[in-house]
Amino acid sequence: MKVLITGSGGREHAIAWKVAQSKKVDKLYCAPGNAGIAQIAECADIGVMDFDKLTAFAREKEIDLTIIGPDDPLAAGAVDAFEAAGLKVFGPRKNAAVLEGSKAFSKDLMKKYNIPTASYETFDSPEAALSYLETAPMPIVLKADGLALGKGVLICKTRQEAREGVKTLMMDKQFGSAGDRIVVEEFMTGREVSVLSFVDGKTIRIMTSAQDHKRAGDGDTGLNTGGMGTFSPSPFYTSEVDEFCRKHIFEPTVAAMSAEGREFKGIIFFGLMLTDKGPRVLEYNARFGDPETQVVLPRMKNDIVDVFEACIDGTLDKVELDFEDNAAVCVVLASRGYPEHYEKGYPIYGLENFKDKDGYYVFHAGSRLDGNGEIVTNGGRVLGVTALGTDLREARKNAYEAAEWVRFDNKYMRHDIGKAIDEA
Numbered sequence: 001m002k003v004l005i006t007g008s009g010g011r012e013h014a015i016a017w018k019v020a021q022s023k024k025v026d027k028l029y030c031a032p033g034n035a036g037i038a039q040i041a042e043c044a045d046i047g048v049m050d051f052d053k054l055t056a057f058a059r060e061k062e063i064d065l066t067i068i069g070p071d072d073p074l075a076a077g078a079v080d081a082f083e084a085a086g087l088k089v090f091g092p093r094k095n096a097a098v099l100e101g102s103k104a105f106s107k108d109l110m111k112k113y114n115i116p117t118a119s120y121e122t123f124d125s126p127e128a129a130l131s132y133l134e135t136a137p138m139p140i141v142l143k144a145d146g147l148a149l150g151k152g153v154l155i156c157k158t159r160q161e162a163r164e165g166v167k168t169l170m171m172d173k174q175f176g177s178a179g180d181r182i183v184v185e186e187f188m189t190g191r192e193v194s195v196l197s198f199v200d201g202k203t204i205r206i207m208t209s210a211q212d213h214k215r216a217g218d219g220d221t222g223l224n225t226g227g228m229g230t231f232s233p234s235p236f237y238t239s240e241v242d243e244f245c246r247k248h249i250f251e252p253t254v255a256a257m258s259a260e261g262r263e264f265k266g267i268i269f270f271g272l273m274l275t276d277k278g279p280r281v282l283e284y285n286a287r288f289g290d291p292e293t294q295v296v297l298p299r300m301k302n303d304i305v306d307v308f309e310a311c312i313d314g315t316l317d318k319v320e321l322d323f324e325d326n327a328a329v330c331v332v333l334a335s336r337g338y339p340e341h342y343e344k345g346y347p348i349y350g351l352e353n354f355k356d357k358d359g360y361y362v363f364h365a366g367s368r369l370d371g372n373g374e375i376v377t378n379g380g381r382v383l384g385v386t387a388l389g390t391d392l393r394e395a396r397k398n399a400y401e402a403a404e405w406v407r408f409d410n411k412y413m414r415h416d417i418g419k420a421i422d423e424a
Helices: 010-019 051-060 071-076 078-084 094-101 103-112 126-133 159-171 239-259 293-299 304-313 392-403 419-423
Strands: 002-007 027-032 065-068 120-123 140-144 153-156 182-186 191-200 204-212 215-217 221-224 229-232 265-275 278-285 327-335 360-364 367-369 375-377 381-389
Touching: 002 010, 002 051, 010 027, 010 293, 010 304, 010 360, 010 381, 027 051, 051 078, 065 078, 065 304, 071 078, 071 094, 078 094, 094 103, 094 239, 094 265, 094 278, 103 120, 103 182, 103 239, 103 278, 120 126, 126 159, 126 182, 140 159, 153 159, 159 182, 191 239, 191 304, 204 239, 204 293, 229 293, 229 392, 239 265, 239 278, 265 304, 293 327, 293 360, 293 381, 327 392, 360 392, 381 392, 392 419
Parallel strands: 002 027, 002 065
Antiparallel strands: 120 182, 140 153, 140 182, 191 204, 191 265, 204 229, 215 221, 229 327, 265 278, 327 381, 360 381, 367 375
């Protein structure tokens, strides 16, 4: 079969790498792709939001299955556009992708269906938000309602920081229209855990757990980013936590979306906080996480195309997910200055070190081929270096060794990815 993946990041490279292993797939395309994806797929220079061109391309190439990678096109109705064109596509429709597309929607859904989460208030005007913050307990969390590349969350320790946060989101429009409405949320403490799942509208199948590192600097300092690294599994996601989450969070979320007439087919990413009062939902995503995908899929035994098709066909109850009894750590190599100001176009050296090395992977996030056919940096997050190990400590050691195999000017990375495992 012929498969098309839309997107250009490390998540899409990891998905493409996994799809390419399927016995069912004999031709793989990606739009627009990147220099890493181009090594295993034919890339087409079509933007992820150009639904007309994407569907025309899928018809022209007789694509059997399209996988929508990023959040923006899902929220804008990419799946609806493909279905309207009579094309088979994996991902939630627009009315279901709102689970991620609107923080206010997801919080209201959790409140209505008693799914455990932080207490919150929603505001459409900066004046009302500022008035509320004058008496609200600190610290507090401000979230842009819409999509903001994983960066529209501000943790404010003081009232002054909260006032400045409202200005940033609602008045200065740092994240555009995503900040037209904000959610002001209770600050929760505990371990963060990411749990990805496949959903076919009624059945949910849980993947292995992971833990992301959002802050730019060591010790969880600096600005929020799209993710600087991750590890899987999380030693804090115990069987007891899993049992609670399945009963009170995972299955109720799928049932709630169905009850709202928003049948969800695709990926639900559960961002959880393990508080002293039990697990709580931090956020939902309606697609694979980035960089969580880079540690989850290398551990997955299933043919992923079988799972995609089961989600679309409503037969996920017949599928059992199977993961290796090992561990994975991903260290993101970024451009210095990310997530604010950084330079692009630097040659990347050392990628050949990953060839024919079992258990070591380099997933491209921000790379491109220049006019001379050389791979150069083309984003804030450039590469995700992933390594496997028999346990998390070995995987971490392997990942940091592999991160040194790669060189480019202004290379930057955190040095404490997975350090939390020493406290487990």
